[in-house]
Amino acid sequence: MARLSRLPGIGKKSALRIAYYILRADESYAAGLSAAVARLRSGVRNCPDCGNYTEETPCSICRDPARDAGLLCVVEQPQDVAALEATGEFSGLYHVLMGALSPLDGVGPRELTIGKLMERVRIHGVREVILATNPTVEGDTTALYIIKLLEPMGVKVSRLALGLPVGGDLEYADRLTLARSLRGRTVVGG
Amino acid sequence: MARLSRLPGIGKKSALRIAYYILRADESYAAGLSAAVARLRSGVRNCPDCGNYTEETPCSICRDPARDAGLLCVVEQPQDVAALEATGEFSGLYHVLMGALSPLDGVGPRELTIGKLMERVRIHGVREVILATNPTVEGDTTALYIIKLLEPMGVKVSRLALGLPVGGDLEYADRLTLARSLRGRTVVGG
Numbered sequence: 001m002a003r004l005s006r007l008p009g010i011g012k013k014s015a016l017r018i019a020y021y022i023l024r025a026d027e028s029y030a031a032g033l034s035a036a037v038a039r040l041r042s043g044v045r046n047c048p049d050c051g052n053y054t055e056e057t058p059c060s061i062c063r064d065p066a067r068d069a070g071l072l073c074v075v076e077q078p079q080d081v082a083a084l085e086a087t088g089e090f091s092g093l094y095h096v097l098m099g100a101l102s103p104l105d106g107v108g109p110r111e112l113t114i115g116k117l118m119e120r121v122r123i124h125g126v127r128e129v130i131l132a133t134n135p136t137v138e139g140d141t142t143a144l145y146i147i148k149l150l151e152p153m154g155v156k157v158s159r160l161a162l163g164l165p166v167g168g169d170l171e172y173a174d175r176l177t178l179a180r181s182l183r184g185r186t187v188v189g190g
Numbered sequence: 191m192a193r194l195s196r197l198p199g200i201g202k203k204s205a206l207r208i209a210y211y212i213l214r215a216d217e218s219y220a221a222g223l224s225a226a227v228a229r230l231r232s233g234v235r236n237c238p239d240c241g242n243y244t245e246e247t248p249c250s251i252c253r254d255p256a257r258d259a260g261l262l263c264v265v266e267q268p269q270d271v272a273a274l275e276a277t278g279e280f281s282g283l284y285h286v287l288m289g290a291l292s293p294l295d296g297v298g299p300r301e302l303t304i305g306k307l308m309e310r311v312r313i314h315g316v317r318e319v320i321l322a323t324n325p326t327v328e329g330d331t332t333a334l335y336i337i338k339l340l341e342p343m344g345v346k347v348s349r350l351a352l353g354l355p356v357g358g359d360l361e362y363a364d365r366l367t368l369a370r371s372l373r374g375r376t377v378v379g380g
Binding site for chain 1: 265266267269270273274276277278279280318319320321322324325326333337340341344345346347348349350351352353354355356357358359360361363364365366367368369370371372373374375376377378379380
């Protein structure tokens with residue numbers, strides 16, 4: 001029960017409901033769930049190259065010869081890789097930092113895979129590093145730190161665009177986002 | 191009651207609550223509210239130049255000599271002017287279209303102030319037109335229509351940036367926005 005309610009999005013009530021469900025379901029279901037959880041933890045590891053979760057080594061993205069190894073997209077978490085893959089817009093490789101710099105929480109450069117990132121950029125002929133850390137204080141700090149480290153290497157560095165969401169409304173955009181959207185406007189004619 | 195509940199965000203229950211409040215308040219409050227509503231409707235008109243709501247003619251933005259008349263920001267509604275002014279990022283003039291093209295709702299180019307916009311661009315030396323219509327189907331259609339009309343005039347035309355909101359999280363961004371954010375990425379180094 002206590003272990004169930006530690007899962008994200010599951011409170012005490014949901015945990016109780018889940019526990020009752022498992023008790024009522026046939027025995028093979030509980031055994032199957034138990035085995036699946038154990039397998040998840042033992043079978044899934046971090047890709048030694050990009051850091052994404054994988055069952056194979058290296059992961060399917062790193063092994064895919066069709067992907068452009070010259071384009072490296074740096075994200076904070078494995079779930080960001082999933083979000084970017086879902087867009088179908090990116091054909092390069094990823095690098096998962098496993099977090100963002102946050103000195104107050106004790107997360108410094110050594111807690112992240114920044115050293116490994118520098119090694120990958122240096123050894124493989126990376127043309128462009130896309131810093132896709134979140135547009136938050138921590139994500140921006142991390143991006144700035146990496147920009148500084150990459151500077152002497154002469155590699156092109158870019159950052160995801162900030163602006164209005166597709167389908168959104170000016171009236172409901174927050175001030176900072178609207179300001180960035182105005183500053184980052186793109187020429188479409190003339 | 192029926193008139194009160196037509197106001198945006200006010201349903202039947204809220205209307206009833208407001209009506210009871212007005213009945214209980216002293217008489218001068220009701221008289222004051224009534225006069226304020228009447229004055230709002232009679233005193234506020236559209237600026238003959240930009241179309242924004244104003245009590246003076248022309249509006250305070252159009253009259254301000256410190257604003258850059260060479261930069262014209264085209265928006266759908268007067269409330270969009272307020273949103274952009276709140277960012278403190280824009281020093282040009284505005285043009286309010288009074289809606290967006292929506293053939294199914296019977297809104298064609300003649301229902302909007304597009305003719306007036308062309309006149310303003312032609313007569314005054316406008317360097318850049320920023321199309322700040324909403325990133326929706328109607329807003330995009332309207333922007334495309336205006337781009338076509340402006341093409342022969344040789345004026346620079348731009349569109350607000352699409353992308354992640356400031357402080358946002360990749361994981362929670364919708365697919366289309368994330369794709370635009372990736373396509374519109376900005377070079378920050380190298």
